Amino acid sequence: xxxxxxxxxxxxxxxxxxxxxxxxxxxxxxxxxxxxxxxxxxxxxxxxxxxxxxxxxxxxxxxxxxxxxxxxxxxxxxxxxxxxxxxxxxxxxxxxxxxxxxxxxxxxxxxxxxxxxxxxxxxxxxxxxxxxx
Numbered sequence: 561x562x563x564x565x566x567x568x569x570x571x572x573x574x575x576x577x578x579x580x581x582x583x584x585x586x587x588x589x590x591x592x593x594x595x596x597x598x599x600x601x602x603x604x605x606x607x608x609x610x611x612x613x614x615x616x617x618x619x620x621x622x623x624x625x626x627x628x629x630x631x632x633x634x635x636x637x638x639x640x641x642x643x644x645x646x647x648x649x650x651x652x653x654x655x656x657x658x659x660x661x662x663x664x665x666x667x668x669x670x671x672x673x674x675x676x677x678x679x680x681x682x683x684x685x686x687x688x689x690x691x692x693x
Contacts, residue, residue, distance in 0.1 A: 562586035562682045566656045569687030572646055580641040580687060582656030587682065590614070593659045594632055594639040595673040595680065598652040598689075605655070610673035611639060613662045619669040646691045653686040 568580040582594070595610035609620045609630040618630050629642040639656060657680035659673055672679065 564682050564684035566684045566687040569689045571690045577644045582639045589637040590634045596641045597655045597677050600652040607674035610669045612664045617664050648691045648693045651691045655686045657683040
């Protein structure tokens with residue numbers, strides 16, 4: 561049984577940083593693209609970032625570039641999201657998801673991951689991030 565579990569959420573003051581982790585089990589981790597998504601109260605779910613199976617290619621939503629950094633450790637079956645200079649607008653539920661495939665182009669990651677949350681094969685239940693002003 562595949563499980564995708566996020567952790568690391570919490571309450572942080574504006575301007576602070578937070579690192580989210582996502583561990584996947586029951587799948588061959590290095591055969592999957594991994595992605596981070598979020599949904600703020602009253603808003604639609606949006607893609608944050610995706611990373612190729614080997615970590616060699618990453619894509620980000622334009623609004624996240626420069627503040628968020630995605631990385632992965634295949635030995636630990638874990639993907640991370642480092643979030644810096646957080647603002648109250650970053651308050652949301654953050655989700656991790658996995659999609660089978662060794663896509664490595666920016667175009668593929670964008671189409672098959674970043675803009676395609678419901679096309680991901682496995683999705684976690686989320687971790688809540690709250691940024692206070």
